[in-house]
């Protein structure tokens with residue numbers, strides 16, 4: 476493809492181009508909403524994203540190297556973010572018992588309170604989504620999962636914890652439905668997860 480999705484002559488003749496442009500607008504909306512939260516709490520958008528991540532993920536994922544991969548940043552950049560959050564007393568480092576170089580990052584009480592509040596920053600999206608039919612939601616979810624899976628496979632985004640990239644995921648014998656070998660049950664398309672705590676990357 477040689478035409479830019481942002482070339483209006485191309486975009487207005489191409490559904491694909493308009494879908495890409497729409498996704499870009501959505502990502503812009505996320506940035507705007509995060510900035511609004513940032514101003515309220517005097518935190519940068521990445522600081523907010525990190526504390527929200529810490530709020531909802533297990534200790535094994537709350538480490539510098541994992542966070543760097545999660546947010547597609549260098550370890551040095553994420554270490555700076557963590558250092559600032561520590562300085563603001565929103566997180567604390569909890570060192571491993573037998574290795575004082577290794578630690579997990581945990582929210583403090585005030586960090587937890589701010590993370591809980593800011594984690595609602597995306598609520599505006601629910602209004603239009605709630606108006607979609609169940610089929611519309613399912614189609615949108617599947618389409619987005621396929622796009623994310625492609626971006627992950629091509630190395631654009633690093634970590635994914637969704638069913639389509641999980642070793643426990645299989646298709647049923649007719650090849651039409653999704654199955655989780657860990658939960659030992661079929662998954663409806665609308666149940667496919669985008670961030671599963673039990674996800675194991677398939678090789």
Ligand code: SF4
Pocket residue numbers: 636637638639641642643644645654655656657658668671672673674675
């Ligand atoms: S373990 Fe989680 S991510 Fe993996 S297939 Fe089952 S539900 Fe999906």
